[in-house]
Amino acid sequence: MAAAQTGSQKPTDTADTVPQDAQYQTRVSKVVREAEDILSFELESADGKPLPSFSAGAHIHVHLGNGLSRQYSLCNDPVETHRYMIAVLREPDGRGGSQAMHERVAEGQMLTISGPDNHFALAGREATFSLLLAGGIGVTPMMAMIEELERAGRPYAMHYCTRSPERTAFLDRLKPRIDAGKVVLHHDGGDPSKGLDIPDTLRQFEPGMHLYACGPSGFMNAVNGSVGAWPPHAVHQEYFSAREMTEEEKAWDAKPFKVKIASTGAVFEIPANRSIVSVLQEHGIIVPTDCEEGYCGTCITHFIEGEPVHRDTVLDESDREDYVMVCCARAKSEVLVLDL
Ligand code: FES
Numbered sequence: 483m484a485a486a487q488t489g490s491q492k493p494t495d496t497a498d499t500v501p502q503d504a505q506y507q508t509r510v511s512k513v514v515r516e517a518e519d520i521l522s523f524e525l526e527s528a529d530g531k532p533l534p535s536f537s538a539g540a541h542i543h544v545h546l547g548n549g550l551s552r553q554y555s556l557c558n559d560p561v562e563t564h565r566y567m568i569a570v571l572r573e574p575d576g577r578g579g580s581q582a583m584h585e586r587v588a589e590g591q592m593l594t595i596s597g598p599d600n601h602f603a604l605a606g607r608e609a610t611f612s613l614l615l616a617g618g619i620g621v622t623p624m625m626a627m628i629e630e631l632e633r634a635g636r637p638y639a640m641h642y643c644t645r646s647p648e649r650t651a652f653l654d655r656l657k658p659r660i661d662a663g664k665v666v667l668h669h670d671g672g673d674p675s676k677g678l679d680i681p682d683t684l685r686q687f688e689p690g691m692h693l694y695a696c697g698p699s700g701f702m703n704a705v706n707g708s709v710g711a712w713p714p715h716a717v718h719q720e721y722f723s724a725r726e727m728t729e730e731e732k733a734w735d736a737k738p739f740k741v742k743i744a745s746t747g748a749v750f751e752i753p754a755n756r757s758i759v760s761v762l763q764e765h766g767i768i769v770p771t772d773c774e775e776g777y778c779g780t781c782i783t784h785f786i787e788g789e790p791v792h793r794d795t796v797l798d799e800s801d802r803e804d805y806v807m808v809c810c811a812r813a814k815s816e817v818l819v820l821d822l
Contacts, residue, residue, distance in 0.1 A: 505545055505596045508533075511565065513589050516651035517644075520619065521584055522557070522569040525593060532563035538626035539602035539694075539720070542566060543772065543780070544583070545594040552579035553778050555623035555696075555720070556598060557652070560630055566595075569651055571619040601779045601796045602696070602720040604630060609716075610690030614640035615680070615705060617697020618649070623720060625652055627694060628659060640665045643678050643701065674700065684708040687716065696720040714799060721795040724775035734791045734812035742819045743767065744786055749817070758808040758818075767822060769808055776810035783808045788818035 512524035527533050538560050541553045558567035570583040587593060602623055604612065612631055616624045621642050631638045640659070644650045646669050659665040670677030684693070684705070693712060695705040702721055709717050735755050741762070742749045750761050759769050759781055772780040776794030785806045791814055794807035808820070 505594050508566070508593050508595055510587060510589055510591045510593055513587070516569055518648045519572040520569055520651045522567055523583070523587060525566045525595065526564060528592060533566055534598060535563060536560055536598040537600055538604055538630040539623045540598040540600035542568065542595045542597040545596065546579065546582045550579060550582060551772055553772060557622040557625040560626050561633070569619065569622050599779060602694070602718060605692045608690065609692040612636065612638040613691060613693045614638060615693070615695040615697070616640065616642045617701030618644055620696035620698070620701070620722065621651060623696055624694065625655065638664060641668060641678050641683065643668045643670065643697070645670060645672050674704070680704045681708040685711065687711040692716050692718065694718045699723050699725060719795065721777040724777055725795050727793060731791070731793050737812065739813040739815070740817045742817050743822050744819055745822060758811065771809050774809045776807050781807055781809045784821035786819040786821050788813055788815040790818055
């Protein structure tokens with residue numbers, strides 16, 4: 483069978499001049515040390531034309547060669563079209579993307595990117611108050627959000643949790659917001675019990691409030707364990723690592739099922755402990771992937787029939803009626819029909 487690419491991308495609030503998955507060249511116009519182990523990179527278009535527009539919460543994919551690609555949230559003001567700004571935390575134990583960004587990317591260099599895509603957009607005007615919780619480098623999408631919220635005159639509060647002042651990025655941009663009482667910094671010295679009291683912060687929900695949270699897995703677990711009073715539609719989260727699966731979610735690994743390709747009628751058995759994406763790849767059907775753990779959104783695929791077991795952190799309840807993340811999803815039904 484000929485190799486195929488996914489043709490069922492979910493429409494998102496993204497680039498309006500470049501196809502969502504098209505790769506294009508940018509030039510690194512500035513690299514700045516924002517904090518200990520955090521560099522920001524400013525990118526401008528290689529041909530001098532405006533970059534595709536984006537909304538707060540969007541990310542781009544940076545293609546680092548040799549199949550290495552990583553997604554990074556855009557942290558500049560979304561009205562800007564002359565540049566994109568991303569910030570990268572060096573993670574010595576990571577999968578190599580952050581090390582490559584820190585060690586191999588310099589001012590003046592060309593960088594191939596795709597996107598922007600947005601799975602973490604601000605709610606509309608029905609959101610009368612936005613509560614932003616940022617853990618560490620999870621502050622990046624929030625920086626674009628506060629620019630957008632302020633321009634629209636919409637009220638918000640942001641809590642930014644880091645280990646220490648030295649590991650706190652964007653202090654220049656945040657200073658006026660801290661002085662205005664809109665942004666509060668919390669330093670825990672490495673002991674979360676000395677930082678923001680997340681359960682207390684999330685104890686009360688009022689209609690019209692929307693919560694946005696982004697941070698490392700421990701931080702996100704704490705948020706998830708504290709949103710009992712919040713309706714699901716008011717909770718927006720972006721992960722940059724896989725969340726911990728429940729025992730029930732893990733148990734689906736043991737159940738085999740079948741995937742049918744709608745365009746050809748081909749049916750493939752997905753054995754226990756193998757992903758849909760790996761089986762399809764084996765048969766020449768290439769669905770682009772990045773994290774392969776359900777948090778980046780790259781492998782989103784439209785499904786037509788069947789009952790998936792969603793195990794990602796990207797799709798919301800309404801998305802889940804039509805889309806599935808084929809890097810991590812299983813199926814309760816015997817067959818899952820994919821729009822490929
Ligand atoms: S590859 Fe990242 S969500 Fe599937």
